[in-house]
Amino acid sequence: MTITAAPKPNLWTRLAHPGQFVALTRTWLWPLTIITVAVFGIGLWFALFNSPQDYQMGDTVRIMYIHVPTAWLSQFVYGVMTVSALGTLVWRHPMADVSMKAAAPLGAAFTALALFTGSLWGRPTWGTFWEWDGRMTSTLVLLLIYLGIVALWRAFDEPLRAARVVAVFTLVGAINIPIVKFSVDWWSTLHQPASVFTTSGPHMPPSILTPLLVMAIAFTLLFLTLHLKAMHTEIARRRLMALERQAAQAGAAA
Amino acid sequence: MIDLGPHAVFIIAAYSGVTLVVAALIGWTLLDARRIAGKTTALEARGIRRRSAK
Numbered sequence A: 001m002t003i004t005a006a007p008k009p010n011l012w013t014r015l016a017h018p019g020q021f022v023a024l025t026r027t028w029l030w031p032l033t034i035i036t037v038a039v040f041g042i043g044l045w046f047a048l049f050n051s052p053q054d055y056q057m058g059d060t061v062r063i064m065y066i067h068v069p070t071a072w073l074s075q076f077v078y079g080v081m082t083v084s085a086l087g088t089l090v091w092r093h094p095m096a097d098v099s100m101k102a103a104a105p106l107g108a109a110f111t112a113l114a115l116f117t118g119s120l121w122g123r124p125t126w127g128t129f130w131e132w133d134g135r136m137t138s139t140l141v142l143l144l145i146y147l148g149i150v151a152l153w154r155a156f157d158e159p160l161r162a163a164r165v166v167a168v169f170t171l172v173g174a175i176n177i178p179i180v181k182f183s184v185d186w187w188s189t190l191h192q193p194a195s196v197f198t199t200s201g202p203h204m205p206p207s208i209l210t211p212l213l214v215m216a217i218a219f220t221l222l223f224l225t226l227h228l229k230a231m232h233t234e235i236a237r238r239r240l241m242a243l244e245r246q247a248a249q250a251g252a253a254a
Numbered sequence B: 001m002i003d004l005g006p007h008a009v010f011i012i013a014a015y016s017g018v019t020l021v022v023a024a025l026i027g028w029t030l031l032d033a034r035r036i037a038g039k040t041t042a043l044e045a046r047g048i049r050r051r052s053a054k
Helices: A011-015 A018-049 A061-091 A094-126 A134-155 A159-173 A176-186 A206-253 B008-045
Strands: none
Touching: A011 A018, A018 A061, A018 A094, A018 A206, A061 A094, A061 A134, A061 A159, A061 A176, A061 A206, A061 B008, A094 A134, A094 A159, A094 A206, A094 B008, A134 A159, A134 A176, A159 A206, A206 B008
16 A cells, blocks of 8 residues: 555544644634624624514524524533543544533533523512522522632643543533433423423424524524634634743753 | 503613623623633734644
């Protein structure tokens, strides 16, 4: 087999090289940013100007258009981290732990926003900012798990040493995701059951479902854009650490 | 802006909070990238190179 006859590496293998990953995905950032801004514009127009009051909630239904997407994202981001953790431990893909590290602060922020917006919706609707019911408590636990993961990354000087420990912690914490999801079915909770993804389809009219889904897509695009940028920064950070180590060695040798 | 009803303050507070946090996330992501790029440029200006780049 000659060099010209050698098989071309597939995309997954090429993405494993940090430099190749950045080179291949750098061009995605501006298109993603523009699409994110556009979808947010459409979503906010629907949410604030082109959707009716809810027959029960009145105008506070508009909080749902930011609460539900951030809540969905809090679970979706943990799903991304769980897959990345498997990528680290099982496939040893070099970009997997970069993905895990970049996603954690974003997931924590979205979870905090879900709790914040949920509280502001709960006060006029239920008469309380907070109850220790299944959904709210498990989402608070999810926030604490995210913050623990962020702290764990910072506890290690060397990111590659941290990666396996954080991956195991992430996989253990993943048990909380089905608990958050099914808490409204398993326990008698104040938080209402699912009304979008049910076996009989969405339980809301298109006039309410449309802004909800558009805002959900907008927030997901926001996460993907920020996640990609943060991954590029993490790769640059590790390269910087290698350069600083070399500078220190050069300084010590001099 | 349409009339936000009797609970307008909660709606405005929710959207304001989300806007602030999202703006902070975007700002932090961009600032972090800029900081790392600046430090890397400074080191490379001193002649420090990766072993693979030599």
